[in-house]
Each structure stands twice: as C-alpha cells, then as structure tokens.
Amino acid sequence: MTISAALERIAPSRTTAMTDRALELREAGRDIISLSVGEPDFATPDHVIAAAKAALDAGDTKYTAVPGSARMRAAAALHFERDLGIPVPPRQVIVSAGGKQAIFHALLATLNPGDEVLIPAPWWVSYPEIVRFAGATVVPIGTTPAGGYRITAAQLEAGITPRTRWLLLNSPGNPTGATYPADELKALGAVLARHPEVMVLSDDIYAPLRYTPGAHATLAVECPDLADRILTVSGVSKSHAMTGFRIGVAAGPEWLIQAMGRLQSHSSGNPSSISQAAAIAAFEGPQDFLVSWRERFRTRRDRVVSAINAIPGLYTPTPDGAFYCMIDAAPLLDRFGDDEALCLHLLEHGVAVVAASAFGGQDGFRISFAADEAKLEEAVRRIAAALA
Ligand code: GLU
Numbered sequence: 001m002t003i004s005a006a007l008e009r010i011a012p013s014r015t016t017a018m019t020d021r022a023l024e025l026r027e028a029g030r031d032i033i034s035l036s037v038g039e040p041d042f043a044t045p046d047h048v049i050a051a052a053k054a055a056l057d058a059g060d061t062k063y064t065a066v067p068g069s070a071r072m073r074a075a076a077a078l079h080f081e082r083d084l085g086i087p088v089p090p091r092q093v094i095v096s097a098g099g100k101q102a103i104f105h106a107l108l109a110t111l112n113p114g115d116e117v118l119i120p121a122p123w124w125v126s127y128p129e130i131v132r133f134a135g136a137t138v139v140p141i142g143t144t145p146a147g148g149y150r151i152t153a154a155q156l157e158a159g160i161t162p163r164t165r166w167l168l169l170n171s172p173g174n175p176t177g178a179t180y181p182a183d184e185l186k187a188l189g190a191v192l193a194r195h196p197e198v199m200v201l202s203d204d205i206y207a208p209l210r211y212t213p214g215a216h217a218t219l220a221v222e223c224p225d226l227a228d229r230i231l232t233v234s235g236v237s238k239s240h241a242m243t244g245f246r247i248g249v250a251a252g253p254e255w256l257i258q259a260m261g262r263l264q265s266h267s268s269g270n271p272s273s274i275s276q277a278a279a280i281a282a283f284e285g286p287q288d289f290l291v292s293w294r295e296r297f298r299t300r301r302d303r304v305v306s307a308i309n310a311i312p313g314l315y316t317p318t319p320d321g322a323f324y325c326m327i328d329a330a331p332l333l334d335r336f337g338d339d340e341a342l343c344l345h346l347l348e349h350g351v352a353v354v355a356a357s358a359f360g361g362q363d364g365f366r367i368s369f370a371a372d373e374a375k376l377e378e379a380v381r382r383i384a385a386a387l388a
Pocket of ligand 1: 036037
C-alpha cells in the first residue's frame with residue numbers, strides 16, 4: 001500500500017507538529033515554553049464545564065443529528081446574529097468538529113481539479129493544504145506589514161480568473177492579526193459583485209479578539225447582496241478557551257450547508273454530543289468575561305510587541321487582532337540559513353515558535369501571545385539570549 005496522491009500533495013500541519021515536538025521535549029524533562037499553538041491559556045468558564053458534566057450525567061452520550069442538534073444549531077444561529085450581525089436561520093448553520101473541519105468540508109464539497117482559490121498570504125497553515133488536498137490550485141495574494149497585511153480591491157481584481165472558485169478571508173487574521181475595516185470589505189465586495197462565480201469563506205473565529213476601536217466588520221454584513229455566496233466560520237475554541245472541545249460553526253447558503261452535511265455524514269457524523277452541550281452553554285450563557293479576556297490579551301500584546309522590538313534583528317508590527325505576532329528576523333537569517341533552522345535554535349533555547357514559511361511568509365517566525373504573563377516574559381528573555 002502507498003499513500004494516496006491527494007495526501008502526497010499535503011504536508012502535516014506545522015503548527016501542530018511544533019506543538020507536539022514541544023510536548024515531547026517537555027515529557028523528556030526539558031523546560032520548554034510553547035508559543036507555537038494558538039490556544040488561550042485561560043480556564044474554560046465554569047458554566048461551560050458544568051454543562052458538559054450535566055450532559056454526561058443526563059446520559060446525553062448518543063448520536064445527534066449530523067449538522068448538530070436542533071438546540072445547538074439554534075444557539076449557533078443566535079451567535080451569528082448577536083455577535084457577528086449575521087441573521088441566519090438554524091437550517092443555514094452547521095456545527096462541526098472545530099472550525100477546521102467546517103472549512104475542510106466546505107472546500108472539499110465544492111472544489112474540482114483545476115479550480116483556483118485565492119488566499120491572502122501570510123495565511124493560516126491549513127488553508128492551502130486543504131485546497132491542495134481537494135485537487136485545486138492555491139493562488140496566493142501577497143500582503144505586506146506596511147499594508148497591514150491586508151489585500152486591496154485591485155489585488156483581488158487582478159487575482160480573479162475564470163477558474164477562481166473561492167476567496168479565503170480571515171479577519172482578524174492568523175498569523176498576522178490583519179483586521180479589515182468595513183470600508184475595505186465593501187471595496188472587496190464591489191469587486192466580487194462583478195464576479196458572481198466566486199464564493200467567499202470568511203473565517204471570523206478571532207472576531208472577539210480585536211484591539212482596534214469600533215465594531216467587528218464582516219463581509220456578509222457589509223455586503224448583504226453577496227450573502228448567498230459567503231460562508232462565515234466561527235466557533236468557541238478561541239473566544240471561550242474551548243480548543244479541546246472541537247466545536248466550530250459555519251453559516252452560509254442552504255445548498256452549501258447541506259453539501260457540507262452530506263460530507264460530514266460520512267467523515268465524522270455529528271460533533272461530540274458533550275461538546276455540543278458545552279458550546280450551547282458558551283453561546284447562550286454570559287458573554288461579559290470576554291471583555292476582560294480581551295483586555296488581558298491586549299496588555300500581553302503591547303508588552304510582547306515592545307519586548308520583541310527591543311531585540312536587535314527582530315521586528316514585529318502591532319497586530320490589530322487575534323493573539324499572534326508575525327516577527328521578521330531577516331537580519332539574523334544569515335546566521336541560521338533559514339527560518340526553520342532559526343526556530344530549531346530557539347527550541348534548543350527553550351522556546352517553541354513556528355517558522356514564517358509555514359504560513360506562506362518568510363524570514364521570521366510566529367509567536368502566540370495566548371500564554372500567561374510570566375511565561376511570555378521568560379520566553380522573550382530566552383529569545384533575546386538565544387539571538388544575542
Ligand atoms: N489555529 C491555531 C494555530 O494556528 C491552532 C492550531 C492549528 O490548528 O493550526 O495555532
């Protein structure tokens with residue numbers, strides 16, 4: 001037996017690979033601070049844990065409907081309307097094992113060989129791999145720190161061909177924190193209006209983690225005329241510190257939600273019943289703690305940005321959202337060869353980070369600042385010592 005041609009086209013996730021490596025080293029007794037994975041360090045809220053326990057005690061341990069239970073889909077619809085401003089009936093919502101699975105199903109359900117997918121770079125590691133797994137072609141749209149890592153309407157127009165099927169937008173974005181204001185989304189929407197065959201996947205998983213003043217802007221709200229070809233992805237992993245529960249939600253046109261459900265019925269079936277109970281509590285329960293969590297992330301961001309920029313050879317812009325810094329280390333790369341070697345050197349000095357090349361970037365690395373303040377301070381101290 002050999003592996004399939006589809007699998008040959010993709011590499012393992014480099015964010016999860018680095019995290020696994022850091023765990024292995026820790027288990028072997030090494031002192032490693034992992035800033036590799038994007039995972040809030042806060043404890044999952046008590047009312048969410050209580051709901052998961054209650055579901056277990058109530059024997060809520062059986063299959064549910066594949067796209068999520070009726071109550072779960074209603075709670076997800078509530079989230080889309082209340083938190084993102086996207087009014088959507090439950091039948092236009094699907095619940096999956098993490099946002100990652102929803103994205104995987106959406107792209108696999110719609111792409112054919114030869115199709116093109118536009119992805120602003122730097123990108124989240126899994127986007128291009130999923131596109132390649134589906135047999136389609138990744139078309140990167142380059143962005144720069146000076147441009148806030150955001151694509152322009154002119155770049156979008158130039159990237160679209162008769163083969164373009166999707167634009168993937170992630171705002172606030174992983175790994176750069178790029179956050180699109182409403183007027184820029186409207187400008188992108190004006191281009192998309194001229195290309196009715198292009199769908200948009202708007203990954204809004206980091207919407208609660210936005211540090212720029214003003215409300216979160218999302219394409220389905222700014223360009224309601226395009227709503228029938230936008231899939232908006234969200235979840236509880238990042239907002240409610242529930243990464244291990246594996247619950248992501250997506251809202252979009254009914255035909256697409258049904259197509260994703262068809263695939264999900266054969267890949268995993270329903271998302272975990274216990275996790276659904278926890279996610280219902282997350283969406284229906286109190287949301288006020290999110291404000292204080294965001295403020296803690298903002299404080300960490302500000303400290304990390306100034307500490308990193310004080311290290312000779314490193315530079316990071318201040319991210320507008322999410323909890324990552326994309327750090328340029330170009331002046332130091334001669335010493336190491338490439339960004340991967342630089343990351344291995346940092347790992348030797350006790351800090352796990354992910355090379356920029358994993359994200360379609362170059363000459364640097366990404367850190368997650370979703371770690372507690374003492375760990376962040378020590379990690380930056382180790383990075384400075386390793387590069388001195
Ligand atoms: N999205 C997170 C990250 O980029 C989680 C890990 C992953 O699935 O890639 O670190």
